[in-house]
Amino acid sequence: MSERLNSLAIRDIEFHVHGQTDLARHREVGPLVIDRGEGVYVYDDQGRQYLEGLAGLWSAGLGFSEPRLAAAAKRQLDRLPFYHTFSHKGHAPVAELAERLVEMAPVPMSKAIFQCSGSEAADTAAKLVWYYHNAIGKPRKKKLIARAQAYHGVTVMAASLTGIPRMHADFDLPLGPVLRAECPHHYKFALPGESEEAFSSRLAASLEELILREDPEMVGAFFAEPIQGAGGVILPPAGYFEKVQAVLRKYDILMVADEVICGFYRTGNVWGSQTYGIAPDILTCAKALSASYLPISALLIGDKIYQALLDESRKLGMFAHGYTYSGHPVPAAVALEALKIYEERDILGHVRRIAPRLQDGLRRFTQHPLVGEVRGVGLIAGLELMQDGPARTPFPPAAKVGPKLAAFAEARGLIIRAMADVIAVCPPLIISDAQIGELLAKLSAALDDTYDWARAEGHL
Numbered sequence: 498m499s500e501r502l503n504s505l506a507i508r509d510i511e512f513h514v515h516g517q518t519d520l521a522r523h524r525e526v527g528p529l530v531i532d533r534g535e536g537v538y539v540y541d542d543q544g545r546q547y548l549e550g551l552a553g554l555w556s557a558g559l560g561f562s563e564p565r566l567a568a569a570a571k572r573q574l575d576r577l578p579f580y581h582t583f584s585h586k587g588h589a590p591v592a593e594l595a596e597r598l599v600e601m602a603p604v605p606m607s608k609a610i611f612q613c614s615g616s617e618a619a620d621t622a623a624k625l626v627w628y629y630h631n632a633i634g635k636p637r638k639k640k641l642i643a644r645a646q647a648y649h650g651v652t653v654m655a656a657s658l659t660g661i662p663r664m665h666a667d668f669d670l671p672l673g674p675v676l677r678a679e680c681p682h683h684y685k686f687a688l689p690g691e692s693e694e695a696f697s698s699r700l701a702a703s704l705e706e707l708i709l710r711e712d713p714e715m716v717g718a719f720f721a722e723p724i725q726g727a728g729g730v731i732l733p734p735a736g737y738f739e740k741v742q743a744v745l746r747k748y749d750i751l752m753v754a755d756e757v758i759c760g761f762y763r764t765g766n767v768w769g770s771q772t773y774g775i776a777p778d779i780l781t782c783a784k785a786l787s788a789s790y791l792p793i794s795a796l797l798i799g800d801k802i803y804q805a806l807l808d809e810s811r812k813l814g815m816f817a818h819g820y821t822y823s824g825h826p827v828p829a830a831v832a833l834e835a836l837k838i839y840e841e842r843d844i845l846g847h848v849r850r851i852a853p854r855l856q857d858g859l860r861r862f863t864q865h866p867l868v869g870e871v872r873g874v875g876l877i878a879g880l881e882l883m884q885d886g887p888a889r890t891p892f893p894p895a896a897k898v899g900p901k902l903a904a905f906a907e908a909r910g911l912i913i914r915a916m917a918d919v920i921a922v923c924p925p926l927i928i929s930d931a932q933i934g935e936l937l938a939k940l941s942a943a944l945d946d947t948y949d950w951a952r953a954e955g956h957l
């Protein structure tokens with residue numbers, strides 16, 4: 498029996514269904530039980546240390562042992578552990594957090610609306626697009642465009658917007674009026690010799706064709722992550738959002754920026770929207786909002802959307818949306834504290850100083866025979882593994898080279914994420930120069946382990 502299958506692991510297998518997990522394989526391998534955290538490291542129940550190269554789920558910006566966040570939660574739990582925000586009730590943490598987020602927004606925004614997860618935020622954004630267009634007398638303008646390889650979450654609408662086929666399979670999804678735009682993955686989809694600018698122009702033209710085909714009067718919004726994270730760390734090619742937004746403005750289509758991964762300094766600016774010149778009408782954020790210590794997400798909406806909600810309340814009597822835990826005071830207090838810490842410790846300056854160390858270090862792996870492309874910005878990056886990099890020949894999916902590399906990295910004390918053959922690196926924002934060196938060294942060793950294995954298995 499593997500030492501991993503101790504009694505806790507066996508109970509976990511027996512009683513717990515893990516999301517985004519191969520459940521059949523899980524019965525054989527069991528969970529890696531993470532027991533505690535310290536800075537950028539987590540420790541399993543055998544005491545083994547791992548550098549968390551994905552910040553949990555692209556999210557624990559302040560690492561795994563920030564005492565101020567624990568203290569903020571305790572203070573709020575002692576004072577007011579729960580209260581809701583329905584029917585004119587309120588409390589200080591949510592009011593202050595809303596004000597702070599509106600101040601921080603990448604473009605002038607009017608209000609914040611709180612939910613508990615990134616999926617709920619995407620779901621609410623879809624509802625708001627429909628509600629807004631009803632309110633302004635354009636009830637036909639309801640189709641939502643999202644991109645291939647997008648990830649917006651797993652609630653019914655968020656999963657429908659998501660453009661990753663395995664998120665739909667046998668869930669009878671997608672549902673709803675979702676249209677699919679092309680994925681802006683230059684390395685994979687550009688024509689031979691096509692520049693990033695030319696690729697962006699082609700994608701914007703094809704978006705316009707899609708809108709015209711579907712009738713511009715029926716297209717309500719375009720959803721996009723500034724960087725597509727779970728779809729494979731896909732950075733927008735040069736000029737992409739400028740060209741896409743010109744098309745959206747032409748046909749009066751709302752821009753929804755999903756900042757769930759990119760928000761809060763990840764790309765070297767507060768928002769990915771600033772890094773890529775996006776002017777969202779609706780912005781969704783979560784994850785690093787509370788440094789992931791407690792679940793909370795937010796939407797920021799511009800004034801024209803808010804005025805429409807106000808008009809609907811005058812007509813219908815209320816804004817009939819909201820969760821029991823929307824704006825829960827404890828996560829809101831923790832989020833406020835996280836935002837204070839980001840600012841007091843100049844996390845933005847730190848990310849900008851340290852990012853070149855990570856990006857340059859990772860770019861050196863393009864010399865490695867397994868690596869086709871390395872891409873990234875700030876403290877987020879992806880390595881695309883290829884059987885033959887120069888010829889851009891991928892490995893057969895059944896070879897599972899990416900997951901194998903992640904397993905080798907884990908054995909060497911580094912947690913990273915394999916999305917098929919793209920390896921994602923997205924460490925806590927507080928990572929130090931020396932820890933980036935450690936991450937690079939462990940990843941380099943894991944690449945070599947994978948190379949030896951791939952040769953032995955006949956994949957090379």
Ligand SMILES: Cc1ncc(COP(=O)(O)O)c(C=O)c1O
Nearest residue numbers: 614615616648649650722757758
């Ligand atoms: C861009 C993006 N949007 C939405 C979500 C969904 O967030 P959650 O898992 O909190 O529902 C994620 C999760 O990774 C994400 O990366």
